[in-house]
Amino acid sequence: MTSQNSTPPQGSHQWILTLELPGRCTTTQYGTWTPPAGATRHDVFVSLREHIVAEHPELSRANTVFFSLEPNRL
Template identity: 55%
Template sequence: MSKFTNARQGSYQWIMTVEMPGRAMQTLYGSCTPGAGATRHDVFLDIKAGLAEESPEMAHANVVFFSFERNTL
């Protein structure tokens, strides 16, 4: 078994970079397992909402990068 195995990881990995032009930029990442019937857009909105809760100053930031891929090799 790989030393990098983590049973708590979700089935998808995501990365999002947001920017408040001229003020701040932030990159976040994680993993999740979407519910049945969830779409990529649903996950995008959930991640963006989570970002707004954690960093209210970034709630209206521009998304400059978003990746959402299967968490397998």
């Protein structure tokens, strides 16, 4: 019997981003991503925030409560 791994490949970095609209809502999203060559931590933050806001436009004025970007390895 052959075992196949059906888990999709993960990105080179793991990220967590928490946004809050004070008194209204807080959301935490996370995932993995391989940034393009030459990308900075700020580039990744802006891209991820824009991605979340594109899916949830009501968060366009949300405060960033937490952001983490770490290499996805132990």
